[in-house]
Amino acid sequence: QLQLQESGPGLVKPSETLSLTCTVSGGSISSSSYYWGWIRQPPGKGLEWIGSIYYSGSTYYNPSLKSRVTISVDTSKNQFSLKLSSVTAADTAVYYCQQLVRGVCKNWGQGTLVTVSS
Amino acid sequence: EIVLTQSPGTLSLSPGERATLSCRASQSVSSSYLAWYQQKPGQAPRLLIYGASSRATGIPDRFSGSGSGTDFTLTISRLEPEDFAVYYCQQYGSSPELTFGGGTKVEIK
Numbered sequence: 001q002l003q004l005q006e007s008g009p010g011l012v013k014p015s016e017t018l019s020l021t022c023t024v025s026g027g028s029i030s031s032s033s034y035y036w037g038w039i040r041q042p043p044g045k046g047l048e049w050i051g052s053i054y055y056s057g058s059t060y061y062n063p064s065l066k067s068r069v070t071i072s073v074d075t076s077k078n079q080f081s082l083k084l085s086s087v088t089a090a091d092t093a094v095y096y097c098q099q100l101v102r103g104v105c106k107n108w109g110q111g112t113l114v115t116v117s118s
Numbered sequence: 119e120i121v122l123t124q125s126p127g128t129l130s131l132s133p134g135e136r137a138t139l140s141c142r143a144s145q146s147v148s149s150s151y152l153a154w155y156q157q158k159p160g161q162a163p164r165l166l167i168y169g170a171s172s173r174a175t176g177i178p179d180r181f182s183g184s185g186s187g188t189d190f191t192l193t194i195s196r197l198e199p200e201d202f203a204v205y206y207c208q209q210y211g212s213s214p215e216l217t218f219g220g221g222t223k224v225e226i227k
């Protein structure tokens with residue numbers, strides 16, 4: 001069964017760059033059938049799509065975050081990554097990675113809380 | 119950008135009752151790309167319904183989805199104790215981008 005696991009610092013200082021990695025196990029990130037993505041959820045709030053990537057490297061970002069987001073893929077490690085620059089307290093959230101199948105978030109990581117604070 | 123509006127914000131019901139959750143889109147959504155998720159506290163969302171009406175693997179048949187165009191519904195025919203949670207609808211656009219509704223909390227009355 002496919003599993004995803006987020007990893008990265010749980011605390012980031014304001015104005016710095018948030019960096020997370022999602023490791024995929026039980027399947028290949030290079031499958032042509034899937035996209036891979038990031039979604040976040042501020043404490044007590046709803047879900048916000050950040051962006052998605054295809055194994056070839058094609059990326060799609062939420063327009064509201066596009067200027068600050070970079071998603072990349074490393075097929076050799078079966079991983080994909082998120083970088084969010086110039087973070088503020090508003091970026092404090094649980095960050096989830098997921099596998100997208102025809103636009104549907106089929107499998108999710110457990111999520112990782114990232115707090116932006118000095 | 120398509121906006122999804124879920125109603126009600128909170129639904130207070132008793133176990134055994136029927137729950138009807140609404141998801142309305144600001145413009146027409148392809149039924150193929152409308153999904154529903156369940157989220158319990160401290161957990162990642164779980165896919166319930168995709169393609170507006172198809173249950174995901176392992177989802178009990180008390181969960182059903184319907185609708186087309188701009189109006190979609192998730193129905194839980196008889197609430198079990200484990201069904202009290204927050205439910206989100208999601209659509210997948212042509213960009214391709216994903217948007218989520220604001221969620222409906224189903225709580226125990």
